[in-house]
Amino acid sequence: MYGLSSDGKLxxxxxxxxxxxxxxxxTQKTRNHxxxxxxxxxxxxxxxxxxxxxxxxxxxxxxxxxxxxxGAGVLYTSKDRGNTWRRLSLVxxxxxxxxxxxxxxxxxxSAGKVLFLNGPDGGVEELSIALPAVATKWNIKSIWGSTRSxxxxxGWHGLFLVRR
Numbered sequence: 001m002y003g004l005s006s007d008g009k010l011x012x013x014x015x016x017x018x019x020x021x022x023x024x025x026x027t028q029k030t031r032n033h034x035x036x037x038x039x040x041x042x043x044x045x046x047x048x049x050x051x052x053x054x055x056x057x058x059x060x061x062x063x064x065x066x067x068x069x070x071g072a073g074v075l076y077t078s079k080d081r082g083n084t085w086r087r088l089s090l091v092x093x094x095x096x097x098x099x100x101x102x103x104x105x106x107x108x109x110s111a112g113k114v115l116f117l118n119g120p121d122g123g124v125e126e127l128s129i130a131l132p133a134v135a136t137k138w139n140i141k142s143i144w145g146s147t148r149s150x151x152x153x154x155g156w157h158g159l160f161l162v163r164r
Contacts, residue, residue, distance in 0.1 A: 003055035014053035014065050020082065057099040064105045064117060066094030073109055077122065086122065096142040106151060108140040114162065116148060129162055
């Protein structure tokens with residue numbers, strides 16, 4: 001498992017082979033700190049065996065998951081709790097995404113770029129950033145923030161604050 005997200009009722013996770021798993025939190029009883037939880041998996045459409053998903057975010061009925069296949073980025077979105085999926089190809093691998101207060105998602109990956117997936121229309125807006133370190137394939141791994149104007153990026157070269 002690479003990424004986890006929850007809406008308080010279900011726990012969603014992503015991993016290898018383009019799989020998203022969900023776990024009903026109400027039926028799980030934790031007796032100790034080491035309990036394996038059985039989750040139900042769903043193979044995403046058009047997923048190849050070599051596709052890996054790295055992160056997932058849940059906002060209301062909307063779900064977004066991103067990853068990579070042969071180094072090229074891939075983003076899956078669903079507006080109906082995972083019953084139907086839309087697949088978008090990204091230029092660079094996607095390692096992290098974060099839901100923002102306006103219902104959109106901020107997506108980060110290789111080459112020091114931030115992408116915004118607009119919730120209502122599904123469009124993608126690209127924000128190019130200049131990192132003070134040499135951009136590598138693994139430069140940005142995670143993202144956090146509450147608005148599009150101020151984001152924190154975490155990578156192999158440190159923590160970055162991005163302001164628009």
